Amino acid sequence: MPVKEKKQAPPPEIAQGRHPMEKYLRTDRIPHIWCAGCGLGTTVSSFLYAMDNLGLDPDSVAVISGIGCTGRVAGYVRMDSYHTTHGRPIPFATGLKLAKPDMKAVVFSGDGDLFAIGGNHFIHAARRNLDINVICVNNLNYGMTGGQAGPTTPLGGRCTTSPYGNFEHPFNLVYLAASAGAPYVARWTSLDVRRLQRAIEEMLVRKGFAFLEIIAPCPTNYGRRNKLGEGLDELRYYAEHAVIEHGADPADTEILPGKDFLVGKFVDEEEPTYWEMYQDKVAELEGGRR
Amino acid sequence: MMDIVIRLAGAAGQGVQTVGEVLARAAFRSGLSLYAEQSYHSRIRGGENAFALRLTEGTAWGTREDTDLLVALNQEMLDNYLPTVADGGLVVCEAELEAAGKVIRIPAGQMAKDELNLPIAANMVMLGAAARVVGIDEQVLSEVVREAFGDKAELNLKALALGGEHAGKPLLQVPLSTYSRGERMLLTGGEAVGAGAIAAGCRYLSSYPMTPGTAVLTYMANQAGRWGLVVEQAEDEIAAINMALGAAYAGVRSLVTTSGGGFALMVEGLSLAGMIETPVVIHIGQRPAPATGLPTRTGQEELLFAVHAGHGEFPRYVVAPRTAEEAFYLTAKAFDLAEKYQIPALILTDQYLVDSYSLCEPLDAGRVAPRSYLLPAGELAAMESYDRFALTASGISPRAAPGVSEKLVLVDSDEHDSYGRITEDLQIRREMTEKRLRKELALREDVAPPTLYPDGSLEGRTVLLGWGSTYGAIREAVDMLNADGGSYALVHFSEVWPLRTQELEGFFAEAACVVAVEGNATGQLARLVAQQTGLRVQGRIGRYDGRPLTAEGIVREVGR
Numbered sequence A: 001m002p003v004k005e006k007k008q009a010p011p012p013e014i015a016q017g018r019h020p021m022e023k024y025l026r027t028d029r030i031p032h033i034w035c036a037g038c039g040l041g042t043t044v045s046s047f048l049y050a051m052d053n054l055g056l057d058p059d060s061v062a063v064i065s066g067i068g069c070t071g072r073v074a075g076y077v078r079m080d081s082y083h084t085t086h087g088r089p090i091p092f093a094t095g096l097k098l099a100k101p102d103m104k105a106v107v108f109s110g111d112g113d114l115f116a117i118g119g120n121h122f123i124h125a126a127r128r129n130l131d132i133n134v135i136c137v138n139n140l141n142y143g144m145t146g147g148q149a150g151p152t153t154p155l156g157g158r159c160t161t162s163p164y165g166n167f168e169h170p171f172n173l174v175y176l177a178a179s180a181g182a183p184y185v186a187r188w189t190s191l192d193v194r195r196l197q198r199a200i201e202e203m204l205v206r207k208g209f210a211f212l213e214i215i216a217p218c219p220t221n222y223g224r225r226n227k228l229g230e231g232l233d234e235l236r237y238y239a240e241h242a243v244i245e246h247g248a249d250p251a252d253t254e255i256l257p258g259k260d261f262l263v264g265k266f267v268d269e270e271e272p273t274y275w276e277m278y279q280d281k282v283a284e285l286e287g288g289r290r
Numbered sequence B: 001m002m003d004i005v006i007r008l009a010g011a012a013g014q015g016v017q018t019v020g021e022v023l024a025r026a027a028f029r030s031g032l033s034l035y036a037e038q039s040y041h042s043r044i045r046g047g048e049n050a051f052a053l054r055l056t057e058g059t060a061w062g063t064r065e066d067t068d069l070l071v072a073l074n075q076e077m078l079d080n081y082l083p084t085v086a087d088g089g090l091v092v093c094e095a096e097l098e099a100a101g102k103v104i105r106i107p108a109g110q111m112a113k114d115e116l117n118l119p120i121a122a123n124m125v126m127l128g129a130a131a132r133v134v135g136i137d138e139q140v141l142s143e144v145v146r147e148a149f150g151d152k153a154e155l156n157l158k159a160l161a162l163g164g165e166h167a168g169k170p171l172l173q174v175p176l177s178t179y180s181r182g183e184r185m186l187l188t189g190g191e192a193v194g195a196g197a198i199a200a201g202c203r204y205l206s207s208y209p210m211t212p213g214t215a216v217l218t219y220m221a222n223q224a225g226r227w228g229l230v231v232e233q234a235e236d237e238i239a240a241i242n243m244a245l246g247a248a249y250a251g252v253r254s255l256v257t258t259s260g261g262g263f264a265l266m267v268e269g270l271s272l273a274g275m276i277e278t279p280v281v282i283h284i285g286q287r288p289a290p291a292t293g294l295p296t297r298t299g300q301e302e303l304l305f306a307v308h309a310g311h312g313e314f315p316r317y318v319v320a321p322r323t324a325e326e327a328f329y330l331t332a333k334a335f336d337l338a339e340k341y342q343i344p345a346l347i348l349t350d351q352y353l354v355d356s357y358s359l360c361e362p363l364d365a366g367r368v369a370p371r372s373y374l375l376p377a378g379e380l381a382a383m384e385s386y387d388r389f390a391l392t393a394s395g396i397s398p399r400a401a402p403g404v405s406e407k408l409v410l411v412d413s414d415e416h417d418s419y420g421r422i423t424e425d426l427q428i429r430r431e432m433t434e435k436r437l438r439k440e441l442a443l444r445e446d447v448a449p450p451t452l453y454p455d456g457s458l459e460g461r462t463v464l465l466g467w468g469s470t471y472g473a474i475r476e477a478v479d480m481l482n483a484d485g486g487s488y489a490l491v492h493f494s495e496v497w498p499l500r501t502q503e504l505e506g507f508f509a510e511a512a513c514v515v516a517v518e519g520n521a522t523g524q525l526a527r528l529v530a531q532q533t534g535l536r537v538q539g540r541i542g543r544y545d546g547r548p549l550t551a552e553g554i555v556r557e558v559g560r
């Protein structure tokens, strides 16, 4: 039966509203479909500012998304982009990167897409260590399809498919990525726009597989069902509970409802990448032939 | 005959569905014959969200394309649906919107803000106004709102009253009641599939969310406490179907629900079900594909996929219910036949059927009470030896649950002997293949024939051939065409595989011409019929823009 709606109507559209990063945006696709108070807008902005700060040519970057609210990112950036089927952005990015190594491949997708249906692809990509950036916006549930439980839904979390509260342990994405071998692992909330930007800049210039988790509010679904208030209330919660601790042991980064949790850069290592080893092998074989 | 269509339209997030449901329920409580259809964009905010409610004195087989009362919550939807407003039709909309014609403007946003301090209640103000204009019993409406909103009802009731007052006097007239309370049920196709499964003894569901299949997952999750169901949201569809096969192996009736894309991932498991002869029921809520397609729209694109999916050869049963009522009974039948023949059974619905509300006589769970086909533990214990895949005349081997006696229940995805042991013996391979396929002989006899509407000779008639949820639209089209002096009939399949061919030969021989009417671009039933019988339709009508076929649309196409 009827559900209570969000209290606030969306803000009025600002006529002739411009975005400072317009050059990277498909302005004809704006206004976007995301809810007021959603964390997605700021994460996209941080990404665009990072691009800008590095002076990256938009033609050198491909954005690949899966299905879901975050999956729509690919549709808003003025870059070569691919909106894949559900769960498959990482394999697509892998193929792209292998065939066109000089193009940067940025996967932008949600927790359900990357860690439920796409979970297998994620761990293998982390292990493979190709130069792929994976940005996961974690909002604790499936937003687009109306708020089903997902692989990051906290214990007890109420979702349309967990009306009695969730009793499956959620993934700690930081720990998962680190244990699967990802040489770069960071986590921030969607409130930390500058830190996000810096993290994305680091990812864009470094070698190897890089993973960034962005904790973001979903006031329309998870927030509403779990009485977390408006988007702003959720952000306030994150501001109060996120504790920065760079280099913390990924095993200690679990997120528990009502408890403080760690954000920061947890892993930043140099591991030989797939592409380096591949090139070395090619050079060796060619050398041998000659 | 009174027959009105009320269309509520706004953006996602404006509460169109909530308001529509309340209105439909109030009409239902008032004993009105109704049908309600939902159409929405795949997004959480903005876009289109529409709810069409038809009230009639006859049987409502669907809604209509035109509108007697348009309730528009924003300018975009007003512009979008204004062309559908019939001559003499009315528009109720937000005060600041622009529209020509007979428009009743309600400053709903203003009123909700100023008088209730609850801007979100604007939609309830509009509902109050719409209900007044239509002449819905406001006592009943308040009752429904009270139930729906519980302790938050008071402000919503005030909102209703404000809207009603502002609208003034009723301008339309509701049809006469055709039933009293308790004589009908109001349900969606999605609820019907879930209820049918529970009535048939299903106690297990594992699935991954995919619109429109998710409706059944959500329904089952919410019924879990009441019926003792296990509902597991898997990490993907591959896991979902394999989990269900595990539960079915344990002897529990199991369901998975998905859409075409998710079913694509399940195909390996489908073939496994065929090999290990373990029953499982798969609900596929169809939506336009390929790939992600149009996630929240409707279509009939998976018939050939459902019938042919899976590597290797094994029997299956496929149904495509025409209404929510039939979805209840055919879901139950799918469970029964899956158990009886130890095969996978597939239910093909679509977004249109899953999300639409229709009326039916109270569902009779007694009619579908589950019969057990499992070998009772005592019998199993008394057997000298137990061969899970014993070669039998019918092809059906005794199926026992594991762990109920010291006898082992062995299943193997490799080819196996009658005991369930892996084998590469080519003679056994042949016998096992034949045994599995033999089950289809008896299964064919359990499949109901296609139905004919209206009854009588097909001599000189044009047959419209359909399947699944298009029944209502085609049936109404036949009535319209015949009322206009035409000579048409509907031949309709609700059980599509194994395909009953006997009757088809008669229909094709007798009819002047056969035209397939389907929600796809290539005529999948027509192709299946040709493949199975060599009979070819003379014409095809297809709709594949993501919206359901309508009676008016079919009549237009026939006229071309």
Ligand code: SF4
Residues within 6 Å of the ligand: A033, A034, A035, A037, A038, A039, A040, A069, A139, A143, A144, A217, A218, A219, A220, A221, A222, B044
């Ligand atoms: S549903 Fe949640 S994640 Fe999706 S746009 Fe709305 S707030 Fe954001």
